[in-house]
Amino acid sequence: MELFANLAQGLGTAFSIWNLAYCLFGVILGTAIGVLPGLGPTATIAMLLPVTFGLPPESALIMLAGIYYGAQYGGSTTAILVNLPGESSSVVTALDGYQMARQGKAGRALATAAIGSFFAGTVATLLLALFAPPLADMALKFGPAEYFSLMVMGLVASIVLAQGSLLHALAMIVLGLLLGMVGTDVNSGVQRYTFDLPQLADGINFVIVAMGVFGLAEIISNLENEGTRSAMVKSVTGLMPTREDLRRIVGPVLRGTVLGSLLGILPGGGAMLSSFAAYSLEKKMSKHPEEFGKGAIEGVAGPESANNAGAQTSFIPMLTLGIPSNPVMALMIGAMIIQGIQPGPSVMTEQPALFWGIIVSMWIGNLFLLVLNLPLIGLWVKMISVPYHLLFPAILVFCAIGVFSLNNATFDVLLMAGFGLLGYVFRKVGCEPAPMLLGFILGPMMEENLRRAMLMGKGDPTVFVTRPISAVLLVVSLAMLVTVLAPSIRRKREEAFQE
Amino acid sequence: MQLSRRALALATTVLTAGALFAGALGATAAQAAFPERQVTIVVPFPPGGGTDTGTRLLAQKLQERWGQPVVVENKPGAAGAIGADIVARAKPDGYTLLMGNFGTQSINPILYPKLPYNPDTAFSAVSLVAELPQVLVVHPDLPAKDPAELVALAKGKPGELMYSSSGNGGSMHLAGALFEDAAGAKLVHVPYKGGGPAIQDLIGGHVNLSFATILESSGFIKAGKLRALAVTSAARSPALPEVPTLAETALPGFNAISWIGLLAPAGTPQEILDTVSADVRKAVLDSGIKDQLIAQGATPVGSSPAEFQALIDSDRKRYAEIIKQKGITAN
Amino acid sequence: MTSLSRNPKDLLAGVLYLAFGLAGVWIARDYSMGTSSRMGAGYFPTVLGGMLILFGLLSVIRSFLVPGEAVGTVAWKGLALVVGATALFGVLLEPAGLVVSLLVLILLSASASRMFRFEWRAAVALVALVAFCVFVFVRGLGVPMPLFGSWFGG
Numbered sequence: 001m002e003l004f005a006n007l008a009q010g011l012g013t014a015f016s017i018w019n020l021a022y023c024l025f026g027v028i029l030g031t032a033i034g035v036l037p038g039l040g041p042t043a044t045i046a047m048l049l050p051v052t053f054g055l056p057p058e059s060a061l062i063m064l065a066g067i068y069y070g071a072q073y074g075g076s077t078t079a080i081l082v083n084l085p086g087e088s089s090s091v092v093t094a095l096d097g098y099q100m101a102r103q104g105k106a107g108r109a110l111a112t113a114a115i116g117s118f119f120a121g122t123v124a125t126l127l128l129a130l131f132a133p134p135l136a137d138m139a140l141k142f143g144p145a146e147y148f149s150l151m152v153m154g155l156v157a158s159i160v161l162a163q164g165s166l167l168h169a170l171a172m173i174v175l176g177l178l179l180g181m182v183g184t185d186v187n188s189g190v191q192r193y194t195f196d197l198p199q200l201a202d203g204i205n206f207v208i209v210a211m212g213v214f215g216l217a218e219i220i221s222n223l224e225n226e227g228t229r230s231a232m233v234k235s236v237t238g239l240m241p242t243r244e245d246l247r248r249i250v251g252p253v254l255r256g257t258v259l260g261s262l263l264g265i266l267p268g269g270g271a272m273l274s275s276f277a278a279y280s281l282e283k284k285m286s287k288h289p290e291e292f293g294k295g296a297i298e299g300v301a302g303p304e305s306a307n308n309a310g311a312q313t314s315f316i317p318m319l320t321l322g323i324p325s326n327p328v329m330a331l332m333i334g335a336m337i338i339q340g341i342q343p344g345p346s347v348m349t350e351q352p353a354l355f356w357g358i359i360v361s362m363w364i365g366n367l368f369l370l371v372l373n374l375p376l377i378g379l380w381v382k383m384i385s386v387p388y389h390l391l392f393p394a395i396l397v398f399c400a401i402g403v404f405s406l407n408n409a410t411f412d413v414l415l416m417a418g419f420g421l422l423g424y425v426f427r428k429v430g431c432e433p434a435p436m437l438l439g440f441i442l443g444p445m446m447e448e449n450l451r452r453a454m455l456m457g458k459g460d461p462t463v464f465v466t467r468p469i470s471a472v473l474l475v476v477s478l479a480m481l482v483t484v485l486a487p488s489i490r491r492k493r494e495e496a497f498q499e
Numbered sequence: 500m501q502l503s504r505r506a507l508a509l510a511t512t513v514l515t516a517g518a519l520f521a522g523a524l525g526a527t528a529a530q531a532a533f534p535e536r537q538v539t540i541v542v543p544f545p546p547g548g549g550t551d552t553g554t555r556l557l558a559q560k561l562q563e564r565w566g567q568p569v570v571v572e573n574k575p576g577a578a579g580a581i582g583a584d585i586v587a588r589a590k591p592d593g594y595t596l597l598m599g600n601f602g603t604q605s606i607n608p609i610l611y612p613k614l615p616y617n618p619d620t621a622f623s624a625v626s627l628v629a630e631l632p633q634v635l636v637v638h639p640d641l642p643a644k645d646p647a648e649l650v651a652l653a654k655g656k657p658g659e660l661m662y663s664s665s666g667n668g669g670s671m672h673l674a675g676a677l678f679e680d681a682a683g684a685k686l687v688h689v690p691y692k693g694g695g696p697a698i699q700d701l702i703g704g705h706v707n708l709s710f711a712t713i714l715e716s717s718g719f720i721k722a723g724k725l726r727a728l729a730v731t732s733a734a735r736s737p738a739l740p741e742v743p744t745l746a747e748t749a750l751p752g753f754n755a756i757s758w759i760g761l762l763a764p765a766g767t768p769q770e771i772l773d774t775v776s777a778d779v780r781k782a783v784l785d786s787g788i789k790d791q792l793i794a795q796g797a798t799p800v801g802s803s804p805a806e807f808q809a810l811i812d813s814d815r816k817r818y819a820e821i822i823k824q825k826g827i828t829a830n
Numbered sequence: 831m832t833s834l835s836r837n838p839k840d841l842l843a844g845v846l847y848l849a850f851g852l853a854g855v856w857i858a859r860d861y862s863m864g865t866s867s868r869m870g871a872g873y874f875p876t877v878l879g880g881m882l883i884l885f886g887l888l889s890v891i892r893s894f895l896v897p898g899e900a901v902g903t904v905a906w907k908g909l910a911l912v913v914g915a916t917a918l919f920g921v922l923l924e925p926a927g928l929v930v931s932l933l934v935l936i937l938l939s940a941s942a943s944r945m946f947r948f949e950w951r952a953a954v955a956l957v958a959l960v961a962f963c964v965f966v967f968v969r970g971l972g973v974p975m976p977l978f979g980s981w982f983g984g
Binding site for chain 3: 570572
Binding site: 042045046049053140141142143144184186187188189190196198199201202267317321322323324327330331333334337338340342343344345346347407408409448452455456 | 545546547548551552555556559572573574575576577578580581584610613615661666667668687689690691692695696698699700702703704705706714717718719721722724791794795827828
């Protein structure tokens with residue numbers, strides 16, 4: 001069996017004492033920067049890039065990969081504890097995770113995230129080892145038409161994110177789409193809504209918006225409720241999930257893993273969609289959809305598993321094709337080039353020790369994360385019991401420095417302050433920011449691919465239904481839209497009858 | 500021996516991560532000549548790209564040569580205009596330098612009339628660092644086997660063949676525009692957000708051809724996922740010596756390359772410009788980074804400040820014409 | 831005006847949507863529309879702005895028909911101090927340097943809390959936080975922030 005020989009070689013590489021040490025160092029550093037709000041893996045890896053010059057290539061990449069998935073992991077910790085999603089994927093974790101934390105179930109939420117992530121990471125790594133090349137070829141079948149239809153599906157899924165009125169959910173999605181238009185239009189090169197500010201020419205970074213409308217706005221409204229102490233966390237009830245919790249998360253973890261593994265393969269934003277899609281799926285499948293947004297454990301388990309599975313499988317296009325699916329992968333490719341390795345399909349055949357070593361190290365890294373994080377839960381839970389008036393200035397400091405480090409630009413800090421103001425206004429008038437953020441992420445990709453597909457199809461809109469993958473995605477979106485809208489319309493009718 | 504070297508490497512990694520700048524503080528400032536302290540090279544692009552990796556290689560060599568830390572700072576945004584503006588405003592003492600490229604120095608002034616600095620007077624050229632030839636690659640299913648066949652195919656089907664690019668006004672787009680002009684053919688330009696996705700859709704067969712950077716395409720060429728027809732430079736590239744040039748095959752005189760080079764804020768003393776220029780030339784041509792640059796698809800070149808300025812000016816003049824003719828916009 | 835409406839939250843949200851939608855359409859009038867088969871840069875923004883205007887109108891109309899909650903009190907002090915302190919950090923970081931702008935950010939935002947007392951424990955926490963930022967972000971991760979900015983000759 002070739003696979004076993006390959007895996008054996010990978011084990012040999014990954015289990016060398018130094019590579020284990022680099023892996024451990026990577027996941028610890030990754031967890032640390034993930035926990036600090038705003039500071040992401042991109043900035044950290046960029047800063048560590050020169051350090052990797054002196055390392056053997058496999059050690060360098062094992063460490064950088066560890067930083068990446070460690071940061072994904074640490075990011076959900078902050079999302080759960082203080083409602084600060086530093087990555088697009090942790091936005092949905094914050095929805096129910098933070099509510100659980102406020103109910104004194106932070107430990108159970110964190111443990112659920114850890115267990116779900118470990119399981120998903122294991123499955124995704126296995127998938128990577130078994131099927132990387134065919135999966136990568138499949139990802140290439142996704143052209144502009146398919147990506148457009150995928151984004152449509154994502155948008156329909158985002159309607160489910162909202163808890164309140166359908167009108168506000170739709171309006172906030174559209175507002176997010178509109179905000180996403182800021183910056184240079186890819187198709188024509190025209191700068192839109194930039195007010196002649198060069199700082200806006202590349203659009204607004206997602207982290208700035210998330211830190212503003214979630215982080216800053218949360219702090220302001222907590223200060224407002226300080227007197228009534230409702231901002232404070234209730235007494236902690238148990239650090240580990242109960243038997244009942246475990247029973248409830250089995251399904252979500254399995255479904256999230258499948259969804260995340262599949263979507264993560266797509267280089268054009270699939271991994272970002274996976275956690276949103278998992279959340280929507282769980283809310284639709286749940287017998288108690290009304291619990292979502294109020295601390296449903298399924299709302300943490302599903303998206304966290306999907307997110308981590310996606311983080312692992314997003315290595316597939318990078319390792320097998322040399323295609324970067326996100327800025328972190330672009331940096332990893334940069335690191336390979338500096339090491340004198342030409343990224344591309346030949347990495348697998350010419351550098352088997354590197355390829356298989358990274359894959360095996362990813363599983364080891366996930367194990368490290370589980371072992372590391374379960375004992376840390378107690379510490380995190382203690383941390384949020386620090387009096388809020390001492391905690392929030394520190395959160396603000398980390399947000400400000402983190403946002404600055406995105407582009408090393410003070411303009412971004414000012415922008416975050418502006419979004420903080422906007423986010424507070426949204427809260428006051430009952431608009432939920434989560435659908436807006438998803439619109440913000442999907443909007444530019446959706447427009448770009450729609451216009452590209454039309455350009456390639458010479459203006460023929462039937463490309464979206466004549467291409468099979470695209471057609472299937474659109475049919476699924478339509479079915480989802482019907483199931484989302486039907487209960488709400490039915491409810492309206494019932495209300496009308498009662499009046 | 501092997502083990503202890505690795506132990507050392509791990510220790511340095513951990514330590515450097517803990518105190519990347521500790522060395523900077525401890526360094527003695529005894530040298531009288533330039534530089535007496537830390538030099539910062541601003542890269543106006545995000546980390547990881549071709550300009551960034553090239554700069555990091557160079558910075559490491561300059562640091563060894565000067566005995567002073569050379570720090571690379573990424574200030575991305577607005578096609579390089581934000582980072583360029585920061586250097587334009589910096590003190591002209593040689594301690595803040597810009598790694599500009601073909602786009603920031605020659606193309607942005609044509610495409611963006613509202614740059615925050617005056618591109619004609621803001622910088623003093625220091626030295627060209629490397630030339631980056633592009634390579635004309637096609638999807639393997641395209642029947643054209645050489646540049647002449649491609650020209651014939653494109654002429655036979657005007658407005659049918661599609662080429663992907665890294666964005667409007669980028670080097671991949673401009674090379675395509677020059678090709679259309681030289682071949683008298685009409686192609687469809689499909690812009691992407693960066694070179695990576697542009698190549699991805701070419702491999703997937705969603706577009707037909709591309710004028711890719713060697714860095715981003717040579718892996719696929721070797722693996723047979725893309726077919727290289729020609730390089731776009733006047734001379735063959737040392738990274739792909741077996742691939743002919745467009746000029747020697749179908750389109751005599753064809754030359755479309757991108758480059759990276761070092762600039763200083765205007766007003767920097769001439770001695771400092773000359774010192775840095777000479778040291779950059781030695782660094783890229785003499786030492787081990789030459790091979791690394793070639794492996795990245797870059798042809799290392801040093802130049803005098805005057806030669807570099809002449810290149811910036813001639814490229815700006817040449818591309819202003821094609822940009823006007825094709826109605827290319829990016830603002 | 832809000833007293834006229836049965837749902838002030840919906841009314842204000844509607845006004846917000848209308849404002850964004852109108853601004854979006856107004857600014858986008860400079861961008862080329864193109865055709866639906868070859869869309870210009872203005873096509874998407876105009877359609878989105880139009881949808882937002884529609885949602886805004888619906889929300890405003892609904893606010894007069896369906897009763898809802900009041901907006902509640904606005905924490906002006908917290909809002910001004912938290913947003914202001916963050917913005918001030920951005921303004922001061924390069925001229926004054928990290929240390930000074932951190933002090934401004936921490937002290938100003940902390941004063942938004944009614945629990946805020948400047949006693950020794952707070953002072954220790956303040957110094958520890960500034961030191962942490964200096965060592966971890968500037969020394970450790972190499973985020974290019976001056977410790978003391980151009981005002982101090984840095």
